Amino acid sequence: xxxxxxxxxxxxxxxxxxxxxxxxxxxxxxxxxxxxxxxxxxxxxxxxxxxxxxxxxxxxxxxxxxxxxxxxxxxxxxxxxxxxxxxxxxxxxxxxxxxxxxxxxxxxxxxxxxxxxxxxxxxxxxxxxxxxxxxx
Numbered sequence: 001x002x003x004x005x006x007x008x009x010x011x012x013x014x015x016x017x018x019x020x021x022x023x024x025x026x027x028x029x030x031x032x033x034x035x036x037x038x039x040x041x042x043x044x045x046x047x048x049x050x051x052x053x054x055x056x057x058x059x060x061x062x063x064x065x066x067x068x069x070x071x072x073x074x075x076x077x078x079x080x081x082x083x084x085x086x087x088x089x090x091x092x093x094x095x096x097x098x099x100x101x102x103x104x105x106x107x108x109x110x111x112x113x114x115x116x117x118x119x120x121x122x123x124x125x126x127x128x129x130x131x132x133x134x135x136x
Contacts, residue, residue: 002120007123064113064115071101
């Protein structure tokens with residue numbers, strides 16, 4: 001059985017269609033990124049991040065900071081590091097696994113976030129008095 005997560009305090013998900021889309025996304029993609037949630041549902045990145053951080057706070061998802069080396073002109077940025085979000089931002093220098101260059105500052109990287117769902121989730125938007133935000 002899926003764990004219910006109440007999003008009634010997030011305006012974006014008060015629309016039924018967006019909630020349905022978010023539920024479909026969570027079922028088909030156990031690995032979610034904020035931009036993926038925002039594009040699929042039409043909410044903004046802040047709201048997408050709020051949803052994903054709520055899942056992390058409720059221990060329904062693992063959260064990772066992704067670090068990408070941006071100096072590769074022949075393709076997309078290379079993932080240099082994936083670390084638990086609780087570890088904070090990485091220390092430099094880092095080494096790029098693709099080009100083997102040493103990365104000495106944050107000017108050479110971009111950051112992303114990845115949330116891996118640890119169980120089935122059903123998002124709801126219930127406004128009953130007995131239901132609290134993020135209640136399982």
